[in-house]
Amino acid sequence: MPHHVDAGLATTLKRVASTLKTADIPFALGGSFAVYAHGGHSSDHDVDFLLREQDKEQALKALAAVGFRTEQPPEDWLVKVYDEDRMVDLIHRPVETPVTDETLADTEVISVEAISMPVISATQLMIHKLLSYSQHYCDFATGFPVARSLREQIDWQRVRRETAGSPYAEAFLILLDRLDVVPSDRDEPDGEGG
Structure with missing residues (x-):
């Protein structure tokens, strides 16, 4: 990943990914960090993970257990978790389309900050x-x-x-x-x- 990626956010991303992996929750990295993982450039600096709606509660529980603050925002297509002041979006319905097994299969396993994870x-x-x-x-x-x-x-x-x-x-x-x-x-x- 390019060196201009925020180190704090990269650490947070690693914590979320390893927590979800340990909890056996299927997920994929999305958003600007997925763009970086593919070697591309993005103007956003957000950490987005895609997961299925049925796994949302389990993901929040697993992340709360390792010290993340969780939030259910008014929007009904995602939940948020915070690592201190660093925010991560867990999105189960990007662009009005539910995340399915098929979405999560349309990924590539890439080593992001030394952790392999599925990237959209x-x-x-x-x-x-x-x-x-x-x-x-x-x-x-x-x-x-x-x-x-x-x-x-x-x-x-x-x-x-x-x-x-x-x-x-x-x-x-x-x-x-x-x-x-x-x-x-x-x-x-x-x-x-x-």
Whole structure:
């Protein structure tokens, strides 16, 4: 991982991952640390783990047992844990889609800060990033470093297919094409993806 990652957050990430592993709770690293784990760049500095909703309570219990402060925020798609003042999001429904066994299978085991853990695939990260854009939050600047730094690892046809319902994702993909970050559909034999 690049050296500019906050050392405190990296330690917290390791504590959460090893606690979840010890408790046998299936999880995957998501968010900006997953981008770093794939060798990419992200403008965010958040620690996100994905887990299934049915494992949420057990995860909170396991983390509380090792000294994390737990919080059930008003949003119903995640829970939060704190290591002193460092926050970790445990997300069970990113972008309105529940985390399933399938989500957790779409991962790569990578050594992050010397602990091997499942990390969400670059393709899935890009899909989550694009589906997070809405009329209330549409900061494309957060997506560009991810797209540029991970583009070779991303299945762009799948990204197009899985974000087809979102006009924000479509606009972002047009920008990537115009900026020559990724080849457009027009260069691929089956131009009509879907």
